[in-house]
Amino acid sequence: MSHSPDPDRPDLPPEFVEMLRSLLGPDADRVLEEMTSGDLGLTGPDGTPVDLQQLVAAAGLPKDPAALGQVLHQIKRMLATSGDGPVNWDLAHDLARQAAVAEGDPVVTDAQRRAVTSAFSVAELWLDTATRLPPGGGPVRAWSRSEWVESTSGTWRNLTEPVAGSVADALADLLASQAPDVLGAGPGDLAGAGQMMRQLGGAVFGMQVGQAAGTLSHDVFGSTDIGLPLLEGPGTALVPRNVTAFAAGLDVPEDEVRIFLALREGAHGRLFTHVGWLRAHLLGAVQAYARGIAIDMDSLEEALGSVDPTDPTALQEALSGGVFALGTTPDQQAALARLETALALVEGWVDEVTAAAAAPHLPHTTALREMMRRRRAAGGPAEATFATLVGLELRPRRSRDAARLWALIADERGPDARDEVWEHPDLMPTAEDLDDPTGYARRRAEAVDEHADLDRALAEILAEDGEGPGDGEAAPGGPTSP
Structure with missing residues (x-):
């Protein structure tokens, strides 16, 4: 026009x-x-x-x-403004939906819904024999790719806004610092330009989030493929079209593949529902890591200086390529270590429990388990999405180490002891335990003895100060008097 x-x-x-x-x-x-x-x-x-x-x-x-x-x-x-946030969510939503339907996105049929519901019914029965954690509850969903995008968008917001805010601030600061030299004017002479730069940063991140989520919708099987709970509440889901596409490349009946994937989704659901601290622990570690991301201002200035300002794609590539100086602070390193270990423990536990539940029933359990392990170890779309959205490179090799550790605990002390480890974050295995699974029991026993020594010392100090336990009252860790 x-x-x-x-x-x-x-x-x-x-x-x-x-x-x-x-x-x-x-x-x-x-x-x-x-x-x-x-x-x-x-x-x-x-x-x-x-x-x-x-x-x-x-x-x-x-x-x-x-x-x-x-x-x-x-x-x-x-x-175009879409609020004051660091990500243009309107743009992200539009691009994600476009990517989700790029190859067509048929509505889930009644037959597909029945197949998914049946798979989860079977999976939950088998999981009851493999873990003491009860079913997660909530609705069973069969999603199209577009429905997956819509249903998981809230968690993407929580994951991406911390780093997007950091980059938006850096872009605005860069503009303010360069204004006197480049334009021969003071920052006050460019009123509104800082807001433009923030809007531009929000648009770029909106493009990244939208493209990443839309692309991922073609590869995921349910709501837990990236190791984090993408649903806000309890529930399980499968994307029938993606399950069918995955099964088509295997020499395994589709019904068997569907049940195996339902077992994995159901195991995740039990863990995230009944281990109350786990979701906050994982998302908190992601956010702590993202908030600490440092922006390499020299790289940012160089990247932006060589970009065609009329080419949004080129700008997006510049901002996602080498601009972040990752893991530069002790707090970031600590958050990264917590996240990597926790994600490995989740994936390893799900891998072990799924195999235990499936082995008596599914003849291709070993092959399917190995296929999923290779899919994770190859750094698939989930890891690429993490790197794009949060600037975080995961190390999926740790999940195999974690599975060995969970199997060892179950062999030595039984499946119930394996699951009891999730009762409190202080009981969780560490990166050292993943390096040396056979030494886990000894280190755990030493930690218990150390805590007992501290409890006894504290009781003695309180008793000397006249603040010890009174008549008929037990000291910490001691028996109750009759």
């Missing part, structure tokens, strides 16, 4: 005038005046002022009015 020239700014493309006024508000007329009068302070190599045509050419904007209007419309859409 063409626009007639703006009578107040006849020398400027009307689309450009419209975009600036919508973005800068009251400051637009002043900026436009400076652009047309040459007062922006921009000069070429010979010291002469840079006119508008030079500026447009340098920015790579097309000269054709229709093409220029299309570019400016795209930029305006990207920068």
